Amino acid sequence: MNVVNESPRRKELTRLAAQLFVQEGFDRTTVRMLAQEMGIKSGSLFHHFRDKQEILAAVIEEGTQNALMLARQALEECGDSTSERLHAMARAHLQTLLTDRNAHVVALYEWRRLDPAARDHLSHLRDAYEALWEQVIDEALQAGLIHGDRFLVSRFVMGALNWTVRWYDPEGPRKPEDLAHELVAMIAPATHVQPGQSTKV
Template identity: 75%
Template sequence: MTLVNASSRRKELIRIAARLFVVEGFDRTTVRMMAQEMGIKSGSLFHHFRDKQEILCAVIEEGMHNALALARLALDEASATPGARLDAMVRAHLETLLTDRNAHVVALYEWRRLDNESRSHLVHLRDAYEALWKQVIDEALDAGLIRGDPLSVRRFVLGALNWTVRWYDPEGPRSPESLARELVTMITHNPSAS
């Protein structure tokens, strides 16, 4: 199963499906609804996708590829210090949430709807993204910037970041950069404050 396709039409269909999955939920979104939103006949949808499950997989895959690309770029551009790398990952994750919100929300809330084949296809992307976080969190722990169990810290940080899709207003007064700085300040250990 290779779902990544450079076709601009397919990418547009994926974006429309992502929005519908967020608004209606995967289970309530019908092929007819998707086709209507896409301006095509229901049967034409199957020219691009095998079934609704493949559409869900494509939405999540697209979002995961984008998240990985943003994270890798942020780490490449960051200085080598653990604090700078942590800040870069937090900013990249928030950027992913803001630029690709629907795909990210679908991945968070509809992952459980994936069938075994789709989940097996996507798990390497999830693992690659989590490996980046593991490396950055481990570096911050080793440097004494963060305290705690590595797995718990990683889950806490990602959980806090992921929850911003529910409350953060990109049109509001707080910029993504200031939000990222605030989160990093909250989770890092300041030895002089002890």
């Protein structure tokens, strides 16, 4: 059984699984549905994954790794100002929801279906991501850009962002950039944003 490695085939299967998990939910997605989507028979599935749980864990790990990487990259590439860093984080978050939507939706909705071992492992990844947010929010608090309780503000912001998967329509007129702008404007109204952009209301 090809349980340990990270073959390209396994990656492709993980991507397909994410799509099905979003459409049907984890519990309603049967191994036979997964196999069919992948163009193989259900028995063959267990050559790539130890069990159904491991497919879920693979989907979530993939998505979270990706988000973490993109957020770190966004922070490195943006300017030093606190306002720019807030923007960069919000934009990166929303862009991953756009480009890597399935894995993220699964991570948000099916987290509780993970068994304790997988949950423990993956929560470290998630904590690393949330730590990035808390750090940037800390900076914004110290700079007087936003006000309030560190813990509560970061939870509220994460909530507002994560909730977007429920209503955001990538085909609509609003771009991730617009949402990020609006969110930062909402919590830090006095902010001067990136050069070249006016503070729209």
